[in-house]
Amino acid sequence: MQHRMKTHALTKKEVEELLERAQVGRIVTQNQDGFPYAVPIHFVYHKEKIYTHGLPKGQKIDNIKRNSKVCFEVDEMLRLMYDGVEKACDTNTQFTSIIALGNAVVLEDLDAKREILDKVVAKYTPHFAGEILSEQRVKGTAVIEIAVTECTGKYYR
Numbered sequence: 001m002q003h004r005m006k007t008h009a010l011t012k013k014e015v016e017e018l019l020e021r022a023q024v025g026r027i028v029t030q031n032q033d034g035f036p037y038a039v040p041i042h043f044v045y046h047k048e049k050i051y052t053h054g055l056p057k058g059q060k061i062d063n064i065k066r067n068s069k070v071c072f073e074v075d076e077m078l079r080l081m082y083d084g085v086e087k088a089c090d091t092n093t094q095f096t097s098i099i100a101l102g103n104a105v106v107l108e109d110l111d112a113k114r115e116i117l118d119k120v121v122a123k124y125t126p127h128f129a130g131e132i133l134s135e136q137r138v139k140g141t142a143v144i145e146i147a148v149t150e151c152t153g154k155y156y157r
Helices: 003-007 012-021 059-066 110-124 135-139
Strands: 025-030 036-041 044-046 049-054 069-081 092-106 142-156
Touching (some): 012 069, 025 049, 025 059, 036 059, 044 110, 049 110, 059 142, 069 142, 110 135, 110 142
Antiparallel strands (some): 025 036, 025 069, 044 049, 049 142, 069 092, 092 142
């Protein structure tokens, strides 16, 4: 285990708070050649799962259908810590970060997709919250659910 994971681990509550407030995360899948494929995404955290949405076709979707194991990462750089520092290499960063491993699936159930898409709208465009999404829009949007199997978070302050 990394030293900072022993001394600077986020609590479960702090992990959940970061997942609630973060605007962008990264999903990492494995492409057909075995290489990692990382994509920045908008996401919501709901009932201890991570959800994202997007086009129903593309490398991310293909990779998940081929291999459901994914990594999800989110971080926030709070500030550079250079007060009193005399050399650039002694500068540090105040941050929080999370790495989650899990299994991803593309949802097919329209009601489940609609529920998550409503949460996405509420998080990113709250002025449109409550508007009814058309069935065509829900059908035409891929919603990915990540069931988290392991999650660690760390900080430095």
